[in-house]
Amino acid sequence: MLRRLPGDEVRGLVSTTPDTAVVFRPAVVHTPAIVTVLISLGRLVAGLIRTVLAHPIATVVVAVPGVTWTRYGWLATVIVVTVPGSVLAGWAVADRPLFDRWVGLRLLAFWRLIWIYRRHWHPVMTISGLARHVHDRDYLPRLVRVTCTSWADLITVRMLTGQSVKDWADRIEHLAHGFGATSCRVTVARAGLLTLTFPRRDPLAVPLPAVPIPDEVSVGPVEIGRCEDGTPWRLKVHGTHVLIAGATGAGKGSVIWSTVRGLLPAVRAGLVQIWALDPKLMELSFGRALFGGRYAADPERCAELLEAAVKTMQERAGRFSGVRRDHVPTVEDPFILVVVDEVAFLTAYQADKGLKLRITAALATLTTQGRAVGVGVLAALQDPRKDVLSIRNLFPDKIALRLDESEQVDMVLGGGARDRGALADRISPRPDLGAGVAYVRLETSPDPVRVRAAYVSDTDIRDMAATFTTDALDREEAR
Structure with a gap:
């Protein structure tokens, strides 16, 4: 005997054999367009806030010229860009490590986030098998943060619920080639978060001379x-x-x-x-x-x-x-x-x-x-x-x-x-x-x-x- 389920309708079912499996289609509730628009706007605002908090310097560099052009014209924009640019260029020449620490590497991280990782995130996750498609929806691991060091990009990723570190470790070659790196290393940041290391250059490519004999007496390290x-x-x-x-x-x-x-x-x-x-x-x-x-x-x-x-x-x-x-x-x-x-x-x-x-x-x-x-x-x-x-x-x-x-x-x-x-x-x-x-x-x-x-x-x-x-x-x- 057929049992009526909530949201199901049994009329119109056709079965040529008694033991044919009956498939019930749940009732579809259409979401109002205004709700969809509000959800999309909320996600956009949340994404912009996360970007500003994660990359404040890059945000200022992009936003200030745009606001100046809109309100004061091109001449003021040239001045706003040229004067700080000259100061930053002099800073980079005078003290490159300090400049990279506070400005250079942050700008590089913002650029690589937008141009390399965010742009290719969906196809790389899908092709490597780290994304999931369930009930007509794509579920992607979330790209949390990109940090640049002098030699590598450190990508913080939130795994999908139910994924393990081994799922990512088995796909390091897919990830490396997908993002244009020579290799990839996977480490656990904390529960649910991974750090992917993509080298941009090899800092160990040049042989090192013998370390000077230390002056102090020590048994190590x-x-x-x-x-x-x-x-x-x-x-x-x-x-x-x-x-x-x-x-x-x-x-x-x-x-x-x-x-x-x-x-x-x-x-x-x-x-x-x-x-x-x-x-x-x-x-x-x-x-x-x-x-x-x-x-x-x-x-x-x-x-x-x-x-x-x-x-x-x-x-x-x-x-x-x-x-x-x-x-x-x-x-x-x-x-x-x-x-x-x-x-x-x-x-x-x-x-x-x-x-x-x-x-x-x-x-x-x-x-x-x-x-x-x-x-x-x-x-x-x-x-x-x-x-x-x-x-x-x-x-x-x-x-x-x-x-x-x-x-x-x-x-x-x-x-x-x-x-x-x-x-x-x-x-x-x-x-x-x-x-x-x-x-x-x-x-x-x-x-x-x-x-x-x-x-x-x-x-x-x-x-x-x-x-x-x-x-x-x-x-x-x-x-």
Whole structure:
């Protein structure tokens, strides 16, 4: 039996078979034209208010000449435009960073909002699959704000209800090409809001010279290069473990030597000891004098050095137990940084199974127990697969230099890192463009950061070895 529903009419229904599905069409209520006009005007006014609040300088620049032309004529408009324009031009020449901060970047943001993002927002959202069409209505994510920095556009977006960050992370290439950028990165601003980063230029395209040796004594974070936003890249080594992965020629040596360079004043003060394992006999041997007796290249000697670090760690743990939970570097208990240039030579490619087990066990012990007592591990490798380094997840902080395959990015930085914009497999293989460029994912943040390590030349290493040696420390230990 048919049941009458509110707003439905059953008369006129034709069914040739008893089991044919009956479709009811709800009654359509026509909205008065005045209501539609008022809603449209309200949206227009709200949009104008949002534009004025978000871009006050750009609004003044556009509005003042128009009002002046209307009320006082073209001559007054020329004067109004020329005088402030000359002042702003002089300001830009005299102090360009301050001008960009208060005027230039705001005008650029307004221009790119109107000409790039607002103009292409609907087609890009629709074609990329981020918009939804329901009941003859288009639902678009809302473009909240555009902010420009010296190198990128930061787009704040409000997601549609029910969307997830992964929906956007899976479409970073669609977004980048849709808005004419080389890449796109997705970060969470707060619940429901995302920040899309579209670079306009590459601030890391030029190689960086070696960072000057610091004057102050510190165990870190150590400045070893530059971040994409222009701030110094400071690598934390005390209280963590760091894994560096990259193909041949990607710049692993730049990260290692820049770290050693930043720790040299603390090494000379006796607050830091660097224990170096160099199974390839190529990278760390240049500065062997910096490590003194704590340098090993032979696999047997590497195993002994690692086991000595484990013994020191366990001895400290026994003394610190019940007394303190955090390590403070002192001359009696310095911070020990174990540097392994190519850890795969010792774990995966080691023919002696006995040595392989000893080395793997020692590294696993150090990475699980060493942080609290002042023993850190800085390890580098080329192949990040699990069967090459089974303990890679024990490194809280990870650095991905140029990698050969896209799957390796998530192997190094963790699941979803590439979807969020860590395109380590697309770093240029040219040494002048890509050596030292990397993506960093820290324990405290899921978002990868693009950086570039400074290049430490052979001459810099020899100068370091000639100036900062561990002879004095060795003599103190011999006493």
